[in-house]
Amino acid sequence: MCGTCGCGTGSGPTIVKIEDHGHSHEHTHEHDHTHEHSHSHKTVIELEQDILQNNNLLAARNRGYFDAKNIFALNLVSSPGSGKTSFLERTLADLKDQYPFYVIEGDQQTANDANRIHALQVPVVQVNTGKGCHLESDMIYDAVKQLAPKDNSFLMIENVGNLVCPAMFDLGESKRVVVISITEGEDKPIKYPDMFLTSDVCIINKMDLQPYLKVDMDKLRNYAQQVNPKLVFFEVSATTGEGMKKWYDWLIEQI
Amino acid sequence: MHELSVALGIVDLAKKELHKAKAKQIDSIQLVIGTMSGVEPESLEFVWPMAVKDTVLAKATRNIEYIEAKAKCLECDTIFPVEKIYDSCPKCNSFFKDIFQGKELKIKSLEVS
Ligand SMILES: Nc1nc2c(ncn2[C@@H]2O[C@H](COP(=O)(O)OP(=O)(O)OP(=O)(O)O)[C@@H](O)[C@H]2O)c(=O)[nH]1
Ligand SMILES: [Mg+2]
Numbered sequence: 001m002c003g004t005c006g007c008g009t010g011s012g013p014t015i016v017k018i019e020d021h022g023h024s025h026e027h028t029h030e031h032d033h034t035h036e037h038s039h040s041h042k043t044v045i046e047l048e049q050d051i052l053q054n055n056n057l058l059a060a061r062n063r064g065y066f067d068a069k070n071i072f073a074l075n076l077v078s079s080p081g082s083g084k085t086s087f088l089e090r091t092l093a094d095l096k097d098q099y100p101f102y103v104i105e106g107d108q109q110t111a112n113d114a115n116r117i118h119a120l121q122v123p124v125v126q127v128n129t130g131k132g133c134h135l136e137s138d139m140i141y142d143a144v145k146q147l148a149p150k151d152n153s154f155l156m157i158e159n160v161g162n163l164v165c166p167a168m169f170d171l172g173e174s175k176r177v178v179v180i181s182i183t184e185g186e187d188k189p190i191k192y193p194d195m196f197l198t199s200d201v202c203i204i205n206k207m208d209l210q211p212y213l214k215v216d217m218d219k220l221r222n223y224a225q226q227v228n229p230k231l232v233f234f235e236v237s238a239t240t241g242e243g244m245k246k247w248y249d250w251l252i253e254q255i
Numbered sequence: 256m257h258e259l260s261v262a263l264g265i266v267d268l269a270k271k272e273l274h275k276a277k278a279k280q281i282d283s284i285q286l287v288i289g290t291m292s293g294v295e296p297e298s299l300e301f302v303w304p305m306a307v308k309d310t311v312l313a314k315a316t317r318n319i320e321y322i323e324a325k326a327k328c329l330e331c332d333t334i335f336p337v338e339k340i341y342d343s344c345p346k347c348n349s350f351f352k353d354i355f356q357g358k359e360l361k362i363k364s365l366e367v368s
């Protein structure tokens with residue numbers, strides 16, 4: 001939402017690059033055209049068409065673009081408040097001087113998360129999905145155009161906080177990262193299995209709280225592995241920085 | 256609720272097909288939904304009237320064919336039905352499996368006139 005010009009009041013998403021002074025706008029409008037035709041015989045059209053085809057096609061296009069420019073793109077997903085933005089902030093603060101980073105922030109409302117990233121002087125675009133509960137590949141396509149990322153860089157996409165809906169929507173990312181905080185209960189992975197099934201990496205965050213919570217870490221990891229035996233785990237605290245080194249080593253190897 | 260995006264996606268595709276066919280209206284639509292597609296039947300049911308209101312699908316009847324999920328164990332090749340994503344192989348208990356059926360999310364056909 002833009003307080004200055006009132007854009008983003010329609011139903012489409014708003015995609016805004018956060019700058020120090022002023023900002024650019026991208027609007028999406030839906031146009032409906034209805035034409036009347038006069039035929040009256042019944043016909044069956046055999047379609048066999050994938051309903052998510054549009055999203056998948058544009059995701060493939062994004063992926064091709066990332067591959068060609070050697071951009072490593074991550075799609076960070078989690079329930080609201082697991083610590084995606086805090087985890088990103090910590091990662092950027094520690095690595096941005098060595099590697100070029102770009103960020104796309106997805107939220108239903110506000111530019112709060114993008115402002116947190118902007119404070120670290122990392123190029124960032126905020127996508128507000130309005131009523132939408134997940135990012136889709138066309139939003140990434142538009143956001144990437146605004147970011148114009150350099151070759152050999154990292155693109156971090158923070159999805160809308162939601163452990164259900166983003167699972168179905170490929171954005172063209174290189175890897176999907178699911179963040180779970182230990183305050184959420186050990187059985188989260190089997191309560192919301194789709195997200196753990198479609199992810200490559202599982203970040204277990206808020207480990208600094210373990211002395212108080214005494215979460216059964218084996219149980220949590222076992223549940224996640226039952227859903228997806230290929231998951232790679234990192235146990236971290238975005239607040240204290242504990243465990244982040246291993247994550248950085250993995251990340252840097254990817255590019 | 257992503258079922259709304261899914262329903263709106265269906266409306267979009269249906270609209271294109273109707274124009275392509277130069278027909279007047281869509282009488283019915285046949286969908287194929289796998290039990291592991293990520294779409295909840297009740298949620299889709301719930302958002303459907305909202306999504307199709309004032310569109311080419313407003314008057315169309317909707318038929319859904321559900322497909323049961325099946326997996327092949329990557330350890331011992333056993334084929335078994337999957338009820339939960341985290342079901343293990345009934346023969347060897349391995350969690351490594353390939354879900355080869357049940358992820359469908361398709362428009363099978365449209366009836367236009
Ligand atoms: N103790 C502790 N708190 C944390 C940690 N990481 C994040 N938090 C806190 O958790 C809350 C949510 O963190 P965010 O980073 O905003 O979470 P998010 O996943 O980006 O949230 P949404 O974007 O709203 O989905 C904040 O109050 C953070 O300070 C951590 O490692 N330890
Ligand atoms: Mg956030």
Ligand SMILES: [Zn+2]
Nearest residue numbers: 328331344347
């Ligand atoms: Zn087996």
